[in-house]
Amino acid sequence: MTAFLPAPALLSPPRRSRYFYTPLSCAKTAPQPSQSSQTSQPSPVASPSLADTPINTFCGFAALVGPSNSGKSTLLNRLLGQKLAIVTPKVQTTRCRIAGLATSDATQVVYLDTPGIFPASSRLARAMVKSAWKSAASADAIAIVLDVAVMFHEGRRQDIRKLVVPKDTETVMARVAEKRIKGHQAEIKLCANKIDAVPEEERPFVEERMHAVMEKTGLEEAGAQLHMMSARYGNGVDEFATWVKERMPMGPWLYPEDDLTDMPSRLLAAEVSREKAFMVLKQELPYEIAIETTSYKDLADGSIRITQDVLVARKSQKMIVTGRGGAVIKEISMRARHELAEVLGSTVHLILTVKVRGKWKEDRRQYEQWGLDFNA
Ligand SMILES: Nc1nc2c(ncn2[C@@H]2O[C@H](COP(=O)(O)OP(=O)(O)OP(=O)(O)O)[C@@H](O)[C@H]2O)c(=O)[nH]1
Ligand SMILES: [Mg+2]
Incomplete structure (x- = not known):
């Protein structure tokens, strides 16, 4: 494993203007190109404000879903290179969907950080969980973010063979798999996060165990790929971002290049x-x-x-x-x-x-x- 990058609490401060959101389009999903724009023809410019957008652009949604406290918001911040979503060691921190915009080369990725998925009983909890599923439903790529450190029982070596996957986690995996099998187009990555908290010699076992759970929950059949990462220290995050970028459909950007979020x-x-x-x-x-x-x-x-x-x-x-x-x-x-x-x-x-x-x-x-x- 390569050396871990430092984990600043707050990454470099953004240019102030990046926080002022000016969506270029209200469309929920990136408009699909016409037949001709898939060839070497330039995409039609959808509105005068898109005039500066490069031709033959790609734009889509990538949803980060998973149980509470698995590191979804930490991953969003790491992907953006600066802090946007709030992060705490407590469960159910994120209450609503947070869109973070990553625009590079010809591609704009709208990352959707979502509330954790957990058994919800109150009105607020139900609304949070529904919002997470809604984000997944509209995504072109889905990352199921899991906390492998918690399964590892805080690193006690003698427990490694008993690595337990919590019920909530299995439920999320099975439900995403079911949707994919039923025809949802989004490709899936299973992000085994917090790998920094697992001793290096035990990581192959974690990987093996994750594959077993993917098999059990139908994620293997749904074509999901396993990706070991540390959102906190950055390991595996660039590779994940590249995978996401390559899955974005052709279409005009939804936001100006410099925007970081649509959040007021x-x-x-x-x-x-x-x-x-x-x-x-x-x-x-x-x-x-x-x-x-x-x-x-x-x-x-x-x-x-x-x-x-x-x-x-x-x-x-x-x-x-x-x-x-x-x-x-x-x-x-x-x-x-x-x-x-x-x-x-x-x-x-x-x-x-x-x-x-x-x-x-x-x-x-x-x-x-x-x-x-x-x-x-
Ligand atoms: N060791 C380690 N800790 C991490 C990593 N990613 C996140 N954490 C920690 O895990 C805790 C939860 O992180 P969040 O990013 O808030 O998790 P979340 O999935 O957004 O949580 P909810 O919003 O409550 O669903 C925080 O204390 C993070 O610092 C990681 O890669 N390694
Ligand atoms: Mg969060």
């Missing part, structure tokens, strides 16, 4: 604060909060003023999130402000207000702003 700046800012809240708050509390950006203003001096509501369900939760003398919310705010300043390349004034909004999980508006189906 307000949602991006709320996600940064939510990551910090996830890290600072203990136990179940992170799952009880939502963050809403209420204003986002570019000021004359070049700085940005952002106000956000931190929504909790009960008064007792408000007390914990606020902390004694406001210590907890100040800590969340300070961490979020630092990261936002780095990401946006400007001084950021961030004002967080903790509010009790009893039923935010039953509020249709919250789901709409995340692009989730309220009735999932």
Whole structure:
């Protein structure tokens, strides 16, 4: 195995303009070329704003799906070369689909990071899981991202022969395989992630075990390929990106070349604060909060003023999130402000207000702003 690349918490800050999204088309999937454009004829220019797009371009969707905490968001950030999706050691961090755009040569890949797939009982959980499956359904390439480190029982050598594949993981694999066998066109990679946490001499066994599970779940029959990787350190990620790129269909780009995401700046800012809240708050509390950006203003001096509501369900939760003398919310705010300043390349004034909004999980508006189906 080649040497692991360093894993910066925050990769190089983007040029600020890359965060301002300007979709060139509202089409859900990349428009297919006409018969003639598949030959040496140039693709028709779909709109005046596409005039700068190179002719004979390729564009498509690649969905990153899998159980919670397997490293999907870490992989998205690594593929983009900078941080877009929030990442925490806790399960169910990602709540909605996050599109990251990777444009190089003639190809634009729209990577879709998705919420983890897990047995969902609440309305929010059902909406999250549905959003993940929806992304997979519209993709040209699907990566099932698995955490092999967790199966490896934290590296205890004596357990390696008992390597257990969690039930959730098998379910995801079997369902993707079933769709492919039933005629879904997307090609599949099974990304065995966190391979850095498995001792080198044990990796062949992990590989062997993964093939056995692929056989059992129908993924082998569906033509899926196994790919060992470390999203955190970058091993195997370039090869994966090349595989994805080669699977994108011909068609005009959906976004300008320099864009990083279609995510509105307000949602991006709320996600940064939510990551910090996830890290600072203990136990179940992170799952009880939502963050809403209420204003986002570019000021004359070049700085940005952002106000956000931190929504909790009960008064007792408000007390914990606020902390004694406001210590907890100040800590969340300070961490979020630092990261936002780095990401946006400007001084950021961030004002967080903790509010009790009893039923935010039953509020249709919250789901709409995340692009989730309220009735999932
Ligand atoms: N050792 C190791 N840890 C990783 C790797 N990839 C991700 N992680 C860690 O795994 C944890 C979960 O990563 P995420 O990227 O948030 O996982 P996710 O699949 O997006 O999780 P959800 O959004 O909750 O579904 C974090 O602590 C990451 O740092 C890897 O390649 N190696
Ligand atoms: Mg995630």
